[in-house]
Amino acid sequence: MKLPFIIIIDDDPQVLRAIQRDVRSKFREEYKVLAADSAVEALEAIKELKLKKETVALFISDQRMPQMDGTTFLEGAKEFFPEAKKVLLTAYSDTEAAIKAINTLKLDYYLLKPWNPPEEKLYPIILDLLEDWQNNFIPQFQGIKVIGYQWSPLSHRIKDFLTGNLIPYKWLDVELNDEAKELVNTHKIESAELPCVLFEDDVLLKCPEEIDVAKKIGLKSNASNDLYDVVIIGAGPAGLAAAVYGGSEGLKTLMIEKKAPGGQAGTSSRIENYLGFPSGLSGADLTRRALTQASRFGVEFLSPCQVVNINTKDNYKILSLSNGPEIKTQTIIISTGVDYNTLDAKGMSELTGAGVYYGSTTAEAHSCKGKDVFIVGGGNSAGQAAMYLSGFAKNVFIVIRRDSLNSTMSRYLIDQIDKSKNISLITDSVVVEVIGKNSLECITLENIQTHVRKTSESGALFIFIGAKPTTDWIQLDILKDPKGYIETGRELFKHKNFKKIWKLERDPLLLETCIPGIFSAGDVRAGAMNRVASAVGEGAMAIKLVHEYMAGL
Numbered sequence: 349m350k351l352p353f354i355i356i357i358d359d360d361p362q363v364l365r366a367i368q369r370d371v372r373s374k375f376r377e378e379y380k381v382l383a384a385d386s387a388v389e390a391l392e393a394i395k396e397l398k399l400k401k402e403t404v405a406l407f408i409s410d411q412r413m414p415q416m417d418g419t420t421f422l423e424g425a426k427e428f429f430p431e432a433k434k435v436l437l438t439a440y441s442d443t444e445a446a447i448k449a450i451n452t453l454k455l456d457y458y459l460l461k462p463w464n465p466p467e468e469k470l471y472p473i474i475l476d477l478l479e480d481w482q483n484n485f486i487p488q489f490q491g492i493k494v495i496g497y498q499w500s501p502l503s504h505r506i507k508d509f510l511t512g513n514l515i516p517y518k519w520l521d522v523e524l525n526d527e528a529k530e531l532v533n534t535h536k537i538e539s540a541e542l543p544c545v546l547f548e549d550d551v552l553l554k555c556p557e558e559i560d561v562a563k564k565i566g567l568k569s570n571a572s573n574d575l576y577d578v579v580i581i582g583a584g585p586a587g588l589a590a591a592v593y594g595g596s597e598g599l600k601t602l603m604i605e606k607k608a609p610g611g612q613a614g615t616s617s618r619i620e621n622y623l624g625f626p627s628g629l630s631g632a633d634l635t636r637r638a639l640t641q642a643s644r645f646g647v648e649f650l651s652p653c654q655v656v657n658i659n660t661k662d663n664y665k666i667l668s669l670s671n672g673p674e675i676k677t678q679t680i681i682i683s684t685g686v687d688y689n690t691l692d693a694k695g696m697s698e699l700t701g702a703g704v705y706y707g708s709t710t711a712e713a714h715s716c717k718g719k720d721v722f723i724v725g726g727g728n729s730a731g732q733a734a735m736y737l738s739g740f741a742k743n744v745f746i747v748i749r750r751d752s753l754n755s756t757m758s759r760y761l762i763d764q765i766d767k768s769k770n771i772s773l774i775t776d777s778v779v780v781e782v783i784g785k786n787s788l789e790c791i792t793l794e795n796i797q798t799h800v801r802k803t804s805e806s807g808a809l810f811i812f813i814g815a816k817p818t819t820d821w822i823q824l825d826i827l828k829d830p831k832g833y834i835e836t837g838r839e840l841f842k843h844k845n846f847k848k849i850w851k852l853e854r855d856p857l858l859l860e861t862c863i864p865g866i867f868s869a870g871d872v873r874a875g876a877m878n879r880v881a882s883a884v885g886e887g888a889m890a891i892k893l894v895h896e897y898m899a900g901l
């Protein structure tokens with residue numbers, strides 16, 4: 349197998365020798381290291397590598413070079429290997445240029461010279477970047493293939509399920525792709541049997557449900573213990589943080605997720621404000637890291653598996669699942685987050701999944717290539733989606749009811765949108781109709797001031813309009829606010845029937861619901877902050893409170 353390249357550029361021969369030596373000594377078994385003292389010559393060499401179908405995993409470039417500075421070099425190199433990670437070698441005085449490059453060039457890291465000792469200041473950074481590159485890099489495709497019609501809602505569900513569960517796959521549109529046509533012939537697949545999922549071992553699933561695919565790829569849907577210390581319901585940031593802390597603190601921990609880990613954050617193409625990641629990170633990356641961390645600490649994870657009810661029996665809690673037997677636990681953390689509100693417009697039920705999508709952009713972004721697409725919503729999630737889709741679509745239109753984004757979106761995103769040439773804002777407007785025979789073709793917008801309607805061609809519509817708490821599955825008498833968010837801690841006292849339900853002498857703990865030992869964390873909790881960091885914080889706090897509760901049993 350061909351080894352991928354790490355390319356290093358520095359015009360100072362001493363620095364070049366030093367970094368080449370350090371990188372080579374650690375990474376030479378898995379990567380070829382190519383060093384050059386001229387950015388211009390290096391760009392020529394990179395062009396050659398591209399022609400020879402080689403791969404580059406990482407560029408490390410000095411910033412101050414006479415013919416071409418590092419950011420310009422990386423910009424040029426990115427043209428040939430857009431997936432490669434980019435690191436700038438800087439002196440302290442260049443940090444401003446490096447920070448600028450994080451925004452303009454999507455620089456992955458800037459490394460301050462000198463980097464001694466490399467074991468501390470160089471290797472962990474490079475290892476992390478290369479691991480990230482490996483996870484997203486798909487060489488000649490050998491893995492799962494999904495064959496189907498682009499506009500079939502079931503095709504969308506399968507793609508969304510695989511994307512959400514971080515399983516790489518190749519999408520083959522049966523109407524456009526020769527490989528798809530060939531596979532359909534070889535496997536004698538009828539149109540009505542599409543979509544199909546073809547696995548590496550040649551097993552073919554026709555029109556599968558998510559659960560069938562999950563079983564085949566080895567996701568777990570049955571718990572292995574009779575009793576847990578804590579069961580976490582929902583694997584968004586709050587649930588994942590609770591899992592990591594629960595596992596690391598020795599609690600017998602089970603996490604259950606109905607769809608895909610990562611929750612709302614998992615659908616984000618780029619989270620830019622999460623502490624410690626100055627270049628931002630994708631929701632998929634955050635999820636992958638958190639899941640790895642949780643499983644390292646022995647946390648069990650069931651997915652896809654929906655908790656359909658919870659009950660109490662003596663001091664135990666009993667969970668009923670959509671599939672599989674009941675589960676018994678001492679404590680529960682409900683971190684089921686929120687779901688998008690549905691858009692009320694003519695034609696929605698027919699076209700959802702066939703050009704009209706709630707929340708998900710990553711699974712369908714490629715199908716937007718060269719088309720005009722619309723996004724409904726003015727929050728950060730809509731802004732991130734617009735930025736992401738602008739890399740694929742011809743034009744992206746953001747439709748909002750208000751007259752500006754100022755009160756609903758973060759400044760950094762508004763600035764990015766303002767600078768994007770192919771994103772436009774349509775204010776004071778709502779979608780009244782989506783039109784299409786088999787898939788979305790046009791949408792009709794109405795200006796709420798003038799009531800003038802306009803129909804435009806549209807390749808896709810992505811909806812990000814507000815959210816409602818995912819609590820309708822709870823039949824147990826857990827106190828909620830009028831909107832359905834779970835009340836916890838001192839906020840419970842304002843409910844007049846709280847005293848009737850709560851029979852302990854102590855007050856409820858900070859994130860405890862009105863049922864002792866059942867906690868709630870993240871967006872599903874009344875008063876939550878709707879941020880990744882706050883959900884993570886609450887997940888971690890909930891475990892501390894689980895310990896406190898168990899100590900008092």
Ligand SMILES: Cc1cc2nc3c(=O)[nH]c(=O)nc-3n(C[C@H](O)[C@H](O)[C@H](O)COP(=O)(O)OP(=O)(O)OC[C@H]3O[C@@H](n4cnc5c(N)ncnc54)[C@H](O)[C@@H]3O)c2cc1C
Nearest residue numbers: 582584585586606611612613655685729870871878879880
């Ligand atoms: C596109 C997008 C971009 C965003 N970008 C940012 C950002 O840049 N910065 C930021 O700070 N915040 C951002 N947010 C907000 C942030 O993602 C949320 O605040 C955060 O995800 C909340 O985490 P959570 O764990 O509480 O809930 P969620 O993320 O909503 O996760 C809840 C999980 O519970 C599961 N679940 C629900 N019911 C059940 C059940 N009965 N059984 C089993 N599982 C169940 C769901 O499937 C889901 O996976 C963004 C949100 C979106 C949608």
